[in-house]
Amino acid sequence: MQLTNIESIPGKTIVEHYGLVQGSSIRAKHVGRDFAAGLKNLVGGELRGYTELLQESRAQAIERMKLQAIELGANAIVNVRFATSSVAAGASEMMVYGTAVLVE
Amino acid sequence: MEHSLSTGIQLSLSFIFILLGWAVGKKRESRHCRDINRREQAFRNLPVVTTKHLHDERPVERAHLVHGSVVIAVDAFKVFTSSLRKLVGGEMRGYAPLLDRARREAILRLIESAPDADLFLNLRIETSKISGSAQKMGSVEAIAYATAIRFSASPANDAISS
Numbered sequence: 001m002q003l004t005n006i007e008s009i010p011g012k013t014i015v016e017h018y019g020l021v022q023g024s025s026i027r028a029k030h031v032g033r034d035f036a037a038g039l040k041n042l043v044g045g046e047l048r049g050y051t052e053l054l055q056e057s058r059a060q061a062i063e064r065m066k067l068q069a070i071e072l073g074a075n076a077i078v079n080v081r082f083a084t085s086s087v088a089a090g091a092s093e094m095m096v097y098g099t100a101v102l103v104e
Numbered sequence: 105m106e107h108s109l110s111t112g113i114q115l116s117l118s119f120i121f122i123l124l125g126w127a128v129g130k131k132r133e134s135r136h137c138r139d140i141n142r143r144e145q146a147f148r149n150l151p152v153v154t155t156k157h158l159h160d161e162r163p164v165e166r167a168h169l170v171h172g173s174v175v176i177a178v179d180a181f182k183v184f185t186s187s188l189r190k191l192v193g194g195e196m197r198g199y200a201p202l203l204d205r206a207r208r209e210a211i212l213r214l215i216e217s218a219p220d221a222d223l224f225l226n227l228r229i230e231t232s233k234i235s236g237s238a239q240k241m242g243s244v245e246a247i248a249y250a251t252a253i254r255f256s257a258s259p260a261n262d263a264i265s266s
Contacts, residue, residue, distance in 0.1 A: 005249060006251050042128075
Protein backbone atom coordinates (compact mmCIF):
# COMPACT_ATOMS: atom_id res chain seq x y z
CA MET A 1 0.00 0.00 0.00
CA GLN A 2 1.55 3.25 -1.15
CA LEU A 3 0.51 6.54 0.44
CA THR A 4 1.19 10.09 -0.75
CA ASN A 5 -0.31 13.49 -0.03
CA ILE A 6 -0.02 14.66 -3.63
CA GLU A 7 -2.49 13.92 -6.44
CA SER A 8 -0.46 11.14 -8.01
CA ILE A 9 2.15 8.52 -7.33
CA PRO A 10 5.23 9.80 -9.18
CA GLY A 11 6.50 7.29 -11.72
CA LYS A 12 3.18 5.40 -11.83
CA THR A 13 -0.16 5.93 -13.51
CA ILE A 14 -3.52 5.80 -11.82
CA VAL A 15 -5.79 3.35 -13.64
CA GLU A 16 -8.78 3.33 -11.34
CA HIS A 17 -10.36 5.46 -8.62
CA TYR A 18 -12.26 3.92 -5.71
CA GLY A 19 -13.22 7.10 -3.87
CA LEU A 20 -12.78 8.28 -0.33
CA VAL A 21 -11.30 6.10 2.39
CA GLN A 22 -10.85 7.19 5.97
CA GLY A 23 -9.74 6.03 9.37
CA SER A 24 -10.01 7.56 12.79
CA SER A 25 -9.06 6.87 16.37
CA ILE A 26 -9.94 8.63 19.59
CA ARG A 27 -7.58 8.25 22.50
CA ALA A 28 -7.64 9.51 26.03
CA LYS A 29 -4.64 10.15 28.21
CA HIS A 30 -4.42 8.17 31.41
CA VAL A 31 -4.22 9.82 34.79
CA GLY A 32 -0.52 9.08 35.35
CA ARG A 33 0.44 10.73 32.10
CA ASP A 34 -1.81 13.66 32.87
CA PHE A 35 -0.13 14.16 36.23
CA ALA A 36 3.35 14.18 34.69
CA ALA A 37 2.08 16.59 32.05
CA GLY A 38 0.74 18.85 34.80
CA LEU A 39 4.24 19.14 36.24
CA LYS A 40 5.72 19.78 32.79
CA ASN A 41 3.19 22.55 32.30
CA LEU A 42 5.06 24.53 34.97
CA VAL A 43 8.48 24.40 33.38
CA GLY A 44 7.69 23.88 29.69
CA GLY A 45 9.35 21.46 27.30
CA GLU A 46 8.29 18.45 25.30
CA LEU A 47 5.61 16.10 26.62
CA ARG A 48 7.07 12.82 25.32
CA GLY A 49 4.18 10.73 26.68
CA TYR A 50 1.65 12.77 24.73
CA THR A 51 3.77 12.81 21.59
CA GLU A 52 3.89 9.01 21.64
CA LEU A 53 0.21 8.69 22.46
CA LEU A 54 -0.82 10.85 19.52
CA GLN A 55 1.60 9.03 17.23
CA GLU A 56 0.12 5.65 18.20
CA SER A 57 -3.34 7.03 17.66
CA ARG A 58 -2.41 8.40 14.26
CA ALA A 59 -0.75 5.13 13.26
CA GLN A 60 -3.95 3.28 14.13
CA ALA A 61 -6.05 5.70 12.08
CA ILE A 62 -3.74 5.13 9.11
CA GLU A 63 -4.03 1.34 9.56
CA ARG A 64 -7.83 1.59 9.51
CA MET A 65 -7.74 3.70 6.38
CA LYS A 66 -5.41 1.18 4.69
CA LEU A 67 -7.76 -1.68 5.60
CA GLN A 68 -10.64 0.12 3.94
CA ALA A 69 -8.56 0.66 0.82
CA ILE A 70 -7.50 -3.01 0.71
CA GLU A 71 -11.14 -4.09 0.94
CA LEU A 72 -11.90 -1.95 -2.10
CA GLY A 73 -9.07 -3.57 -4.04
CA ALA A 74 -6.83 -0.49 -4.13
CA ASN A 75 -3.06 -0.58 -3.96
CA ALA A 76 -2.41 3.08 -3.18
CA ILE A 77 -3.98 6.07 -1.44
CA VAL A 78 -3.36 9.55 -2.81
CA ASN A 79 -3.99 13.04 -1.43
CA VAL A 80 -3.91 11.92 2.20
CA ARG A 81 -4.88 14.55 4.79
CA PHE A 82 -4.65 14.56 8.57
CA ALA A 83 -7.08 16.26 10.92
CA THR A 84 -6.98 16.52 14.72
CA SER A 85 -9.78 17.67 16.97
CA SER A 86 -10.29 17.56 20.70
CA VAL A 87 -13.66 15.98 21.26
CA ALA A 88 -13.63 16.14 25.06
CA ALA A 89 -11.33 17.35 27.80
CA GLY A 90 -8.38 14.97 27.81
CA ALA A 91 -9.25 13.14 24.60
CA SER A 92 -8.48 13.89 21.00
CA GLU A 93 -9.53 12.42 17.71
CA MET A 94 -7.08 11.70 14.94
CA MET A 95 -8.58 11.42 11.53
CA VAL A 96 -6.91 10.58 8.28
CA TYR A 97 -8.54 10.48 4.85
CA GLY A 98 -7.56 10.07 1.24
CA THR A 99 -8.54 8.73 -2.17
CA ALA A 100 -8.06 5.03 -2.82
CA VAL A 101 -6.68 4.27 -6.27
CA LEU A 102 -5.21 1.46 -8.35
CA VAL A 103 -1.81 2.27 -9.83
CA GLU A 104 0.37 0.52 -12.37
CA MET B 105 -9.03 34.27 59.16
CA GLU B 106 -8.57 30.71 57.94
CA HIS B 107 -9.78 31.73 54.53
CA SER B 108 -7.25 34.51 54.13
CA LEU B 109 -4.48 32.13 55.25
CA SER B 110 -5.30 29.61 52.52
CA THR B 111 -5.51 32.42 49.96
CA GLY B 112 -2.07 33.54 51.10
CA ILE B 113 -0.67 30.03 50.63
CA GLN B 114 -2.25 29.79 47.21
CA LEU B 115 -0.82 33.14 46.16
CA SER B 116 2.69 32.30 47.31
CA LEU B 117 2.48 28.89 45.60
CA SER B 118 1.49 30.54 42.30
CA PHE B 119 4.35 32.97 42.74
CA ILE B 120 6.81 30.09 43.22
CA PHE B 121 5.42 28.32 40.14
CA ILE B 122 5.75 31.44 38.02
CA LEU B 123 9.31 31.97 39.22
CA LEU B 124 10.11 28.32 38.50
CA GLY B 125 8.56 28.63 35.05
CA TRP B 126 10.61 31.72 34.34
CA ALA B 127 13.93 30.27 35.51
CA VAL B 128 13.65 26.72 34.16
CA GLY B 129 11.37 27.40 31.20
CA LYS B 130 13.63 30.07 29.73
CA LYS B 131 16.67 27.83 29.99
CA ARG B 132 14.88 24.86 28.41
CA GLU B 133 13.55 27.02 25.60
CA SER B 134 16.92 28.44 24.64
CA ARG B 135 18.44 24.95 24.78
CA HIS B 136 15.74 23.61 22.46
CA CYS B 137 16.21 26.55 20.06
CA ARG B 138 19.95 25.90 19.87
CA ASP B 139 19.29 22.21 19.22
CA ILE B 140 16.82 23.01 16.41
CA ASN B 141 19.23 25.47 14.78
CA ARG B 142 22.03 22.93 14.85
CA ARG B 143 19.90 20.15 13.33
CA GLU B 144 18.47 22.46 10.65
CA GLN B 145 21.99 23.28 9.48
CA ALA B 146 22.49 19.64 8.46
CA PHE B 147 19.49 19.74 6.08
CA ARG B 148 20.16 23.15 4.57
CA ASN B 149 20.50 21.77 1.03
CA LEU B 150 17.55 19.38 1.14
CA PRO B 151 14.50 20.79 -0.65
CA VAL B 152 11.28 20.73 1.38
CA VAL B 153 8.53 22.42 -0.65
CA THR B 154 4.82 23.10 -0.35
CA THR B 155 4.09 22.59 -4.06
CA LYS B 156 2.56 19.40 -5.40
CA HIS B 157 4.23 19.06 -8.77
CA LEU B 158 7.51 17.39 -9.38
CA HIS B 159 9.53 19.46 -11.86
CA ASP B 160 12.16 16.86 -12.33
CA GLU B 161 12.65 14.40 -15.16
CA ARG B 162 14.58 11.85 -13.15
CA PRO B 163 12.81 8.52 -12.57
CA VAL B 164 11.29 8.13 -9.11
CA GLU B 165 12.21 5.05 -7.14
CA ARG B 166 9.97 5.61 -4.17
CA ALA B 167 7.28 8.08 -3.08
CA HIS B 168 5.71 7.71 0.32
CA LEU B 169 3.91 9.66 3.01
CA VAL B 170 6.01 10.72 5.98
CA HIS B 171 5.09 12.65 9.10
CA GLY B 172 6.61 14.08 12.24
CA SER B 173 4.92 15.38 15.34
CA VAL B 174 5.65 16.85 18.75
CA VAL B 175 3.73 18.02 21.81
CA ILE B 176 5.21 20.98 23.66
CA ALA B 177 4.02 22.28 27.01
CA VAL B 178 3.73 25.90 27.95
CA ASP B 179 5.44 27.06 31.17
CA ALA B 180 3.83 28.85 34.13
CA PHE B 181 5.63 32.12 33.40
CA LYS B 182 4.23 32.30 29.87
CA VAL B 183 0.73 31.62 31.17
CA PHE B 184 1.17 34.45 33.67
CA THR B 185 2.54 37.03 31.22
CA SER B 186 -0.14 36.16 28.67
CA SER B 187 -2.87 36.67 31.27
CA LEU B 188 -1.47 40.16 31.83
CA ARG B 189 -1.33 40.71 28.10
CA LYS B 190 -4.98 39.77 27.80
CA LEU B 191 -5.92 42.78 29.95
CA VAL B 192 -4.46 45.28 27.51
CA GLY B 193 -4.55 43.30 24.24
CA GLY B 194 -1.83 43.10 21.63
CA GLU B 195 0.67 40.52 20.52
CA MET B 196 1.44 37.64 22.84
CA ARG B 197 5.19 37.46 22.41
CA GLY B 198 5.66 34.56 24.78
CA TYR B 199 3.63 32.12 22.70
CA ALA B 200 5.23 32.83 19.34
CA PRO B 201 8.53 31.04 20.11
CA LEU B 202 6.58 28.15 21.65
CA LEU B 203 4.59 27.49 18.47
CA ASP B 204 7.62 28.15 16.32
CA ARG B 205 9.63 25.54 18.23
CA ALA B 206 6.84 22.99 17.93
CA ARG B 207 6.50 23.43 14.16
CA ARG B 208 10.22 23.41 13.43
CA GLU B 209 10.70 20.34 15.62
CA ALA B 210 7.87 18.56 13.75
CA ILE B 211 9.46 19.38 10.37
CA LEU B 212 12.86 18.16 11.59
CA ARG B 213 11.36 14.87 12.79
CA LEU B 214 9.65 14.46 9.42
CA ILE B 215 12.97 14.93 7.59
CA GLU B 216 14.82 12.65 10.01
CA SER B 217 12.23 9.90 9.53
CA ALA B 218 13.18 9.58 5.83
CA PRO B 219 16.98 9.81 5.69
CA ASP B 220 17.17 8.51 2.09
CA ALA B 221 14.76 11.07 0.56
CA ASP B 222 15.97 13.53 -2.09
CA LEU B 223 12.97 15.85 -1.92
CA PHE B 224 9.85 16.47 0.16
CA LEU B 225 6.73 17.53 -1.74
CA ASN B 226 3.55 19.17 -0.47
CA LEU B 227 4.56 19.85 3.11
CA ARG B 228 1.58 20.58 5.36
CA ILE B 229 1.69 21.78 8.95
CA GLU B 230 -1.12 21.59 11.42
CA THR B 231 -1.25 22.79 14.99
CA SER B 232 -3.81 21.80 17.60
CA LYS B 233 -4.33 22.41 21.26
CA ILE B 234 -4.39 19.17 23.20
CA SER B 235 -4.88 20.29 26.79
CA GLY B 236 -5.77 23.38 28.76
CA SER B 237 -9.10 25.12 28.76
CA ALA B 238 -10.86 27.88 26.86
CA GLN B 239 -9.33 30.50 29.17
CA LYS B 240 -5.93 28.97 29.68
CA MET B 241 -3.42 27.81 27.14
CA GLY B 242 -2.12 24.27 27.67
CA SER B 243 0.16 22.27 25.44
CA VAL B 244 0.18 22.34 21.67
CA GLU B 245 0.75 19.61 19.14
CA ALA B 246 2.34 20.35 15.80
CA ILE B 247 2.27 17.81 13.01
CA ALA B 248 4.05 18.10 9.68
CA TYR B 249 3.43 15.73 6.79
CA ALA B 250 4.74 15.47 3.26
CA THR B 251 5.49 13.07 0.42
CA ALA B 252 9.11 11.92 0.46
CA ILE B 253 10.58 11.40 -3.01
CA ARG B 254 13.57 9.21 -3.70
CA PHE B 255 15.03 9.34 -7.22
CA SER B 256 16.32 6.05 -8.59
CA ALA B 257 19.38 7.51 -10.31
CA SER B 258 21.82 9.35 -8.11
CA PRO B 259 23.27 12.61 -9.55
CA ALA B 260 26.62 10.89 -10.04
CA ASN B 261 25.07 8.23 -12.32
CA ASP B 262 23.26 10.93 -14.31
CA ALA B 263 26.53 12.65 -15.12
CA ILE B 264 28.02 9.39 -16.46
CA SER B 265 25.00 8.46 -18.64
CA SER B 266 24.70 11.93 -20.23
